[in-house]
Amino acid sequence: MGGTLSVNDNRNVVGQTDGASITFGYKVDAGVAFLRGKHEWRDALFLAQSLSKTPTIPHVLKSQDALRFESIYLYHVVPWFGPYLRLAGDGPILAGFDERPVATNYLIRNVDGTTTAKTTTQLHLTDMFRPYNLTESLGPFLRPLHREEINVEIRVGASAHQTFANHQLAINDDAATKDVVEVDELQTYHQIGVEAAAIAWGKLSGDKVLYKAGVEAMMPLYKSDTLSAEGKSSAELINVIGFGTLSFKIVSWASIDYDFRVVRQPQLIDKTQVQNHLLLTFGINVGSKPKAKE
DSSP: OEEEEEEEEESSOTTSOSEEEEEEEEEEEEEEEEEETTEEEEEEEEEEEEEEEOSSSSSOEEEEEEEEEEEEEEEOSBTTEEEEEEEEEEEOSSOEEEEEEEEEEEEEEOTTSOEEEEEEEEEEEEOTTOSEEEEEEEEEEEEEEESSSOEEEEEEEEEEEEEEOTTOEEEOOOTTOSSOEEEEEOOOEEEEEEEEEEEEEEEETTTTEEEEEEEEEEEEEEEOOOGGGTTOOTGGGOEEEEEEEEEEEEETTEEEEEEEEEEEOTTTOSSEEEEEEEEEEEEOOOOOOOOOOO
């Protein structure tokens, strides 16, 4: 568990806007692992939010908002191979808005083919917990490396994917139109297909450096009908998630954390979503390890 806080205030400073700027955030990165005989069950929860208040925009802005969970069961037929069953979800918690310091012209392209024009400084884009993604998958896994310094896990199997996004909006601005910002209405969709994933994680320098990186890809063989999927093949609708986390522990109660995530969901929006977060985190670590056998 960790938190961040930054406070700045300017009064009559040349080149600076008068007023106070406040940024605060928190994160919870928790996990539970059950290991007994040939059974392995891992559960993970990641919750992170970062909010800002500046003098130029009267509303609170969010720069990070994520709720991700994963539950995966693996049965080790042999130490390095067996079947797996996985449930995962990711998405935001808070509602999302597009905030501008001056009134902006928006053109909303609705899924029924109509358009809606709005002029405002704050456009409501998404509701709480929307859009949210759920993934269920099963198949065989391979564990070629299993050490504290490095673990490598490869999975291939069948997968089902659901994205809940009806009536949500996404900025899809055309740079050629200077006087208006284009916005697309999103749709809920479902997919069934095949997935492949490769993940590596571990600890270095006596637990002072923690890392995790991986890539997941899913090709839909079945897809629900949506406007964004019309005329596209399964190859053109491949979902890809790439991620990486790196944590340097400075002292027992402070660390420098970097989080990277790239998401491609062409049936939701035909743009690659990229997030980078670098934080100096103050917090506490709580956990336990099984005692070493004598």
